[in-house]
Amino acid sequence: MSVTQSSESRGTASGYELVHGSREFGTLRRRLGYYVVPVTGMFLVWYFLYVILAAFAPGFMRISVFGNINVGLCIGLLQFVSTFTIAIGYGRWAPRKFDPLAAKLRLRLEKGRRL
Amino acid sequence: MIGAQVALSQGGQTVGRPAVNIAIFALFVAATLVIAVTASGGNRTTTDYYAGGRAFTGRQNGIAIGGDYLSAASFLGIAGLIALDGYDGFLYSIGFLVGWLLVLLLVAGPLRNTGRYTTADVLDLRLRAVPVRVAAATSTLVVSLFYLLAQMAGAGGLVSLLLGVHSAQGQDATVAVVGLLMIFYVLVGGMKGTTWVQIVKATLLTVGAAVATVWVLDRAGFSLSVLLGHAAAASPAGRAVLGPGLLYGLNTVSKFNFISLSVALVLGTAGLPHVLMRLYTVPDAAQARRSVVWTICLVGVFYVFTLVLGFGAMWLVGAKQIESAPGKENSAVPLLAFHLGGTVFLGLVAAVAFATILAVVAGLTITASASFAHDVYAGVLRRGEADPEDEIRVARTTAVVIGLVAVIGGIYAKDIDVAFLVALAFAVAASANLPSILFSFFWPRFTARGALWSIYGGLISAVGLIIFSPVVSGGSTGLGGAGASLISDPHIDFAFFPLDNPGIVSIPLAFFLGWLGSVTDKNAADSARFARMQVRALTGIGAERGSRG
Numbered sequence: 001m002s003v004t005q006s007s008e009s010r011g012t013a014s015g016y017e018l019v020h021g022s023r024e025f026g027t028l029r030r031r032l033g034y035y036v037v038p039v040t041g042m043f044l045v046w047y048f049l050y051v052i053l054a055a056f057a058p059g060f061m062r063i064s065v066f067g068n069i070n071v072g073l074c075i076g077l078l079q080f081v082s083t084f085t086i087a088i089g090y091g092r093w094a095p096r097k098f099d100p101l102a103a104k105l106r107l108r109l110e111k112g113r114r115l
Numbered sequence: 116m117i118g119a120q121v122a123l124s125q126g127g128q129t130v131g132r133p134a135v136n137i138a139i140f141a142l143f144v145a146a147t148l149v150i151a152v153t154a155s156g157g158n159r160t161t162t163d164y165y166a167g168g169r170a171f172t173g174r175q176n177g178i179a180i181g182g183d184y185l186s187a188a189s190f191l192g193i194a195g196l197i198a199l200d201g202y203d204g205f206l207y208s209i210g211f212l213v214g215w216l217l218v219l220l221l222v223a224g225p226l227r228n229t230g231r232y233t234t235a236d237v238l239d240l241r242l243r244a245v246p247v248r249v250a251a252a253t254s255t256l257v258v259s260l261f262y263l264l265a266q267m268a269g270a271g272g273l274v275s276l277l278l279g280v281h282s283a284q285g286q287d288a289t290v291a292v293v294g295l296l297m298i299f300y301v302l303v304g305g306m307k308g309t310t311w312v313q314i315v316k317a318t319l320l321t322v323g324a325a326v327a328t329v330w331v332l333d334r335a336g337f338s339l340s341v342l343l344g345h346a347a348a349a350s351p352a353g354r355a356v357l358g359p360g361l362l363y364g365l366n367t368v369s370k371f372n373f374i375s376l377s378v379a380l381v382l383g384t385a386g387l388p389h390v391l392m393r394l395y396t397v398p399d400a401a402q403a404r405r406s407v408v409w410t411i412c413l414v415g416v417f418y419v420f421t422l423v424l425g426f427g428a429m430w431l432v433g434a435k436q437i438e439s440a441p442g443k444e445n446s447a448v449p450l451l452a453f454h455l456g457g458t459v460f461l462g463l464v465a466a467v468a469f470a471t472i473l474a475v476v477a478g479l480t481i482t483a484s485a486s487f488a489h490d491v492y493a494g495v496l497r498r499g500e501a502d503p504e505d506e507i508r509v510a511r512t513t514a515v516v517i518g519l520v521a522v523i524g525g526i527y528a529k530d531i532d533v534a535f536l537v538a539l540a541f542a543v544a545a546s547a548n549l550p551s552i553l554f555s556f557f558w559p560r561f562t563a564r565g566a567l568w569s570i571y572g573g574l575i576s577a578v579g580l581i582i583f584s585p586v587v588s589g590g591s592t593g594l595g596g597a598g599a600s601l602i603s604d605p606h607i608d609f610a611f612f613p614l615d616n617p618g619i620v621s622i623p624l625a626f627f628l629g630w631l632g633s634v635t636d637k638n639a640a641d642s643a644r645f646a647r648m649q650v651r652a653l654t655g656i657g658a659e660r661g662s663r664g
Binding site: 039043058086099 | 202205206209210212213215216217219220221224338339340341343344347357358359360363364370371373374377381401404405407408411412415418419642643645646647649650651653654655656
């Protein structure tokens, strides 16, 4: 922490720029991006599809699936299922695929700066 | 949360026995005060006071965030909306839940890694500009204050139903008591004490809702289809309650109203300052992420309960009784509790609802006071050189001032639709806060000017469009999902924006202004600063870590 602050007070961030341009940081950034960007896009499209169906296709939403359970309720509950799935999925993915690489880079940065 | 009309019942009915309700309230208040005092453990440093020493685990913090998020209006309001309008009430809960994915995927980790206590810290690291810090603190204060007023306004209505306090003075006095208790929690407990109060409250709320849900399902033979059938048969609207459209299907304007609201709900959560500030109470980014996963599970399960409770109230209590009760749809769950378990169960549910208001108000107060003390006092007035003890003193003083403002505001805001205030808070949060946070993390060309345009543009357009919407003037009666106008005289009409919620316009506008302000800025973005921001955001180097790793 103190090392970081001293570099800030000198007004340079060249160490960060070196890391930012490094192959490993590129890997870290791509790994996260390839996961979160498509997933974010997907859940937003899926949510707004639901919103638009609810607003403009109420007849479709009222089609009975069984008993009093209709399409609208099923899609609504599926929003819950997809949200839980994405949350738990990301919660499992990140510690396995992202955190170790991030920690490796962080340690190297901390060591490099102490030298 | 939305649609929670504030009760103004002069000599209306009271359910249950006020004495029992008051006794259970008093017990809860006493227990939480003890927790706040014992958990606080000193609060000597700013990290203790603002971030609970960063010593909470992801699970504890996730539950506490759930406690912050599930306000009384969302517990009582959504279930009540479902009880009266069926499916359209359910739509709200989905927006409130899905918005959390944005927090999880794009915001939580980088935010924890690059800030100390507030979102303004994050923008400051990226842009190093005092005016941006002021702008971020301003939008934090505005959003918190709107949210705070909504909670305080709701307290008056709830109290009249549950405590048998019907006189205006009595309600004012109760709002004042809520305010004073909350100031006490924040002063004594700091973030640590408030967090424990949130955890206790979230647990009680979830357990209470679970018990009521099982109870309702038991009546329906544990069949959702049977429950829905009974509910539709009991409703004056009949089977229409099972599909969308009762609230928002009236005409094209009401449909776009709904879409605008949905945009604000799904994008607003990731900009709510009192939620984001909680991410700093854990040791590192991984725990911040874990917090949000826990919150999503808690909030999601809770909204499934409200679905059952709403249709349960529609069936067992009936729309007629709900509409004639003080607090209208807000009273659906208390009335259902009374129907199921009599006086004692009602008292428990009421105490939980009351506790919910207290806890949410305390969370908002600590956020607003931190924003003022840390961003405005220490960051701007003292140029980052403030003595930590002075900073805490300023934060405590601010908490008292905000508490008093909330009490006075709550007394005057009693007549205002809670829906209006909460939806405004979400729309303002999504417009003023979210674009600059996302641009800071992910867009290399973002500049201080872009941040100022985006924050102030989003803030002013969101609040401005609300002022010129049917929510404020035009004498709307509240059809098509619209709340009734604040100015009920139909002759005073300066509304030119047709929608209740500004989100569909103000949020894209704020993103656009952030882009435009940056690309036309003569001072090009500092690539070194962006490099530092991204490296810190993703690796966590330089982040203040907590005592538990």
